[in-house]
Amino acid sequence: MQKILVCLKRVVDYNVRVRVKPDGTGVVTDGVKMSVNPFDEIALEEALRIKERGAANEVIVMSIGSAEAQQQLRTGLAMGADRAILVETDEAVEPLSAARAMLATIEREQPGMVILGKQAIDDDNSQTGQMLAALWGRPQATFASEVVLDGETATVTREVDAGLETIAVDLPAVITVDLRMNEPRYVKLPDIMKAKRKPLETVSFSDLNVENEHHLTTTHFAPPAQREKGVMVEDVGALIQALKDKGLV
Amino acid sequence: MGRILVIAEHDGASLNASTAKCMACATAIDNEGIDVAVLSADGAAICDQAAALSGVAKVLKVDHEIFASQLAATLAPQIVELAGDYSHILGPSTTFGKDLMPRVAALLGVAQISDIMEVKSAYSFQRPIYAGNAIVTVDASPERKLVATVRTASYKAVSSDGSGTIEAVEAGASFPTHTRLVEIKASSGDRPDLQTAAKVISGGRALASEENFSLIYSLADKIGAGVGASRAAVDAGYVPNDMQVGQTGKIIAPDLYVAIGISGAIQHLTGIKDAGTIVAINKDPEAPIFEVADIGLVGDLFEIVPELEKQLG
Ligand SMILES: Cc1cc2nc3c(=O)[nH]c(=O)nc-3n(C[C@H](O)[C@H](O)[C@H](O)COP(=O)(O)OP(=O)(O)OC[C@H]3O[C@@H](n4cnc5c(N)ncnc54)[C@H](O)[C@@H]3O)c2cc1C
Numbered sequence: 001m002q003k004i005l006v007c008l009k010r011v012v013d014y015n016v017r018v019r020v021k022p023d024g025t026g027v028v029t030d031g032v033k034m035s036v037n038p039f040d041e042i043a044l045e046e047a048l049r050i051k052e053r054g055a056a057n058e059v060i061v062m063s064i065g066s067a068e069a070q071q072q073l074r075t076g077l078a079m080g081a082d083r084a085i086l087v088e089t090d091e092a093v094e095p096l097s098a099a100r101a102m103l104a105t106i107e108r109e110q111p112g113m114v115i116l117g118k119q120a121i122d123d124d125n126s127q128t129g130q131m132l133a134a135l136w137g138r139p140q141a142t143f144a145s146e147v148v149l150d151g152e153t154a155t156v157t158r159e160v161d162a163g164l165e166t167i168a169v170d171l172p173a174v175i176t177v178d179l180r181m182n183e184p185r186y187v188k189l190p191d192i193m194k195a196k197r198k199p200l201e202t203v204s205f206s207d208l209n210v211e212n213e214h215h216l217t218t219t220h221f222a223p224p225a226q227r228e229k230g231v232m233v234e235d236v237g238a239l240i241q242a243l244k245d246k247g248l249v
Numbered sequence: 250m251g252r253i254l255v256i257a258e259h260d261g262a263s264l265n266a267s268t269a270k271c272m273a274c275a276t277a278i279d280n281e282g283i284d285v286a287v288l289s290a291d292g293a294a295i296c297d298q299a300a301a302l303s304g305v306a307k308v309l310k311v312d313h314e315i316f317a318s319q320l321a322a323t324l325a326p327q328i329v330e331l332a333g334d335y336s337h338i339l340g341p342s343t344t345f346g347k348d349l350m351p352r353v354a355a356l357l358g359v360a361q362i363s364d365i366m367e368v369k370s371a372y373s374f375q376r377p378i379y380a381g382n383a384i385v386t387v388d389a390s391p392e393r394k395l396v397a398t399v400r401t402a403s404y405k406a407v408s409s410d411g412s413g414t415i416e417a418v419e420a421g422a423s424f425p426t427h428t429r430l431v432e433i434k435a436s437s438g439d440r441p442d443l444q445t446a447a448k449v450i451s452g453g454r455a456l457a458s459e460e461n462f463s464l465i466y467s468l469a470d471k472i473g474a475g476v477g478a479s480r481a482a483v484d485a486g487y488v489p490n491d492m493q494v495g496q497t498g499k500i501i502a503p504d505l506y507v508a509i510g511i512s513g514a515i516q517h518l519t520g521i522k523d524a525g526t527i528v529a530i531n532k533d534p535e536a537p538i539f540e541v542a543d544i545g546l547v548g549d550l551f552e553i554v555p556e557l558e559k560q561l562g
Contacts, residue, residue: 017515018379027383095351096360123378124496125363130321130351139322139428142348145490155431159490160344161444161499162260166431167320173427179497180484215360215393220386224377224522230543236556239528242544246526248448248505249472249561 001112001171003058004047007102008076009037010069011122020223027221036072039117041079043177045184046147047115048080055149056112058082062105064098066090070200077195078187084200089212097205097212099131104208106136111172113154118143118176129176139169142176250371251336253280254309256328256353257287257299258345261317264298266445267341267399269406272302274399275339276407277368282306285413286331288324288420290317296415305413313420318430319345325352326422332357332394336371342398342500343444354396361396362387366403376400380496381519401444402502402523436489440466443492446475448505449524451494454481455510455532455550462487464554465509471558477501479511495520510550513538530554 012018013033020027036044047059061076062085063069073084087101106114119126133140141147141156145164148155158165159178205212233239243249253275258265268285275283284307285299292310299308309331315323328349332338338353340346342364354361367375372389374397389395443449450472452465462482469476477494478487494501496516502523509530511517518541521527529542532549539545546553 012379014516018382020383027379094360096355096358099355119497121380121496124380125361126347127351127354127361127363130348131355131361133322134325134352134355137425139425140348140352141428142321143344158344160433161491162433163436163489163491164434166433168429168431170427179480180490215390216362217388218385219373219388222384222386224381224384227522227527227541227543230527230539230541230545232539232545232547234546236546236553236560239544239546239557240560243505243526243528248526 001056003060003109003111004050004056005106005109005111005114006040006044006047006059006061006076006081007114007116007128008040008044008061008063008072009117009120010034010063010065010072011037011120014038014121020221024220024222034068034071036075037117037120039119039121039177039179041184042179042181043115043117044076044079044081045182046177049182050149060085060109060111062087062102064089064093064101073200074195075187077198077200078191079185080191083198086200086202087205087208088202089205091212092214093212094214094216095125095127095131096215097210098128099135100210101205101208102128102132103135104210113172114174116174116176118178129174133174136174139173140176141167141169141173143178144175145178145180147175250279250281251334253278253283253337253339254331254335255283255285256338256340256346256349257285257295258341258343259287259289259295261289262294264295265341265343266406267343267346267401268299269302270401270404271339271341271399272304272407273404274365274368275337276304278337279371284309286311286328288313288316288327290314300413300415301409301411302413303407303409303411305411308413308415310415310417311420312417315424320428320430321349321352322428323424324349325356326424327420328353329356330422331418335394337395337397340398342400346398350396350398357394357396359393359396360389361398362389363398364400365397366400377519380515381522382515400500402500436491440469441473441475443475443477443494443499444501446503448472448474449477449501449503450474450507450509451477451479451511452482452487452509453479453511454485456482456487459487464551468554468558471561474505475503479517508538508542509554511538512536513541
């Protein structure tokens with residue numbers, strides 16, 4: 001295939017313990033480390049491996065978000081992507097609008113495959129890939145842990161509640177990846193230098209003729225309910241007694 | 250106010266427990282009636298189970314051989330056909346519903362609310378973000394249909410004393426052929442299902458091998474518990490993927506959860522927040538799992554677990 005499109009979202013790093021602002025208007029993001037959504041990083045790694053095996057010629061990374069998302073696209077370029085596209089907006093983007101912006105990019109680029117994470121670890125929605133596949137009228141292979149390409153089809157192993165499901169999809173298709181698909185490579189310093197010279201194009205929603213629609217309003221953020229402090233027991237006998245007291249054994 | 254459509258999850262033979270939990274969420278939304286759609290190859294038995302769920306008005310029985318494979322690509326266009334005047338379309342936030350519902354929403358051109366944990370009103374809901382580190386209230390517009398998934402761990406299944414009617418509906422969508430099921434490898438044996446078990450015992454990286462996990466299985470069998478694991482234990486290949494508990498695994502709400510040799514990373518904890526009693530066994534007294542545990546025991550699991558099994562008689 002000619003091209004693979006990979007979508008990267010800029011999110012709060014997974015190691016950060018996210019806190020809700022006291023006034024309930026959002027979560028604290030000032031001075032917080034931002035990274036590529038870990039699932040999207042795995043998606044990019046898979047695309048790069050497909051290219052390195054000779055099954056694709058070009059890997060394009062795209063992101064939708066503020067100008068700062070250029071950092072995450074540069075990370076993607078340093079990992080090995082060939083060029084980057086930023087759909088720049090300072091507004092919030094719901095999954096449906098993100099999928100529409102991706103579709104518009106697909107129409108321009110005609111990739112043979114789109115790979116992205118199965119969810120972003122900020123909103124935890126797990127919607128965008130499926131919505132994109134629906135709008136595009138193409139197959140979706142979600143929660144993938146393995147992709148085997150064979151000409152015009154991909155055989156994809158999916159991690160589902162019952163175990164592992166294998167489906168065959170005709171290309172082009174949308175694949176959303178789970179954590180066990182691969183281990184992303186580390187970026188080396190020379191790659192970061194090289195990435196600075198790779199093309200990064202910025203477009204807007206209106207350039208793509210897409211409206212960034214908002215159907216939902218988030219009205220309040222609250223910290224989760226805290227569990228009450230528990231007790232420590234000394235030994236197995238005391239543990240069993242505590243469980244018996246609660247009627248659990 | 251409108252009617253609500255709940256999309257049934259099943260394995261071709263019987264209804265998944267997630268559907269009764271979706272019903273509990275649907276019941277909390279003001280409505281003019283709740284219907285359940287069963288799309289399957291031969292839905293008679295499944296529809297009987299769905300019709301018995303408390304609160305169900307009508308079961309839409311859509312039989313077609315293509316639904317022998319429960320693929321989002323073929324289910325979604327049929328659900329769009331059924332969508333008609335329904336104000337809300339709900340599915341479970343299991344891998345089945347997570348795969349399917351956004352495809353339905355996009356075909357309808359509407360947004361989805363994922364993982365409803367509480368209904369505030371017919372168009373206002375609470376859901377978790379950032380692995381459960383924040384709970385947001387999300388409002389939708391009554392002017393559009395609302396597609397949503399229900400965080401099943403937040404709801405108790407409705408009872409089975411209902412008496413809905415069953416109505417056969419002809420499968421009318423045009424089905425794409427670009428997606429085909431090859432096989433499903435179910436790994437779980439005859440232990441209680443992780444997502445519905447009243448008791449769950451999980452092991453972490455500390456188990457150190459597939460063989461050592463027999464300690465966990467054996468203890469679980471003694472008390473009739475389901476078995477789960479941390480991501481580290483799954484990644485290391487000690488246990489299969491469907492046993493993973495957490496943000497990217499299963500979100501569960503058993504009465505008793507026992508975490509053995511699990512540190513308590515935020516991504517793991519998000520899967521067990523709704524457990525009744527959490528027990529932690531860990532050799533590190535500083536392990537974060539103890540911050541959420543109701544009962545904690547510090548020590549070496551390789552001594553504690555066999556002793557626990559012995560003393561339980
Ligand atoms: C995007 C993302 C999603 C993730 N999703 C999930 C998820 O869904 N579920 C999940 O579980 N993780 C998830 N993780 C991984 C998570 O961050 C942790 O890495 C993982 O949960 C650690 O597993 P663990 O507790 O078994 O291992 P460790 O953190 O290594 O903990 C092992 C524990 O065992 C204890 N121990 C060691 N030896 C003994 C002994 N002999 N006796 C008693 N105790 C002992 C240690 O003190 C330690 O506390 C995710 C990570 C990311 C980035």
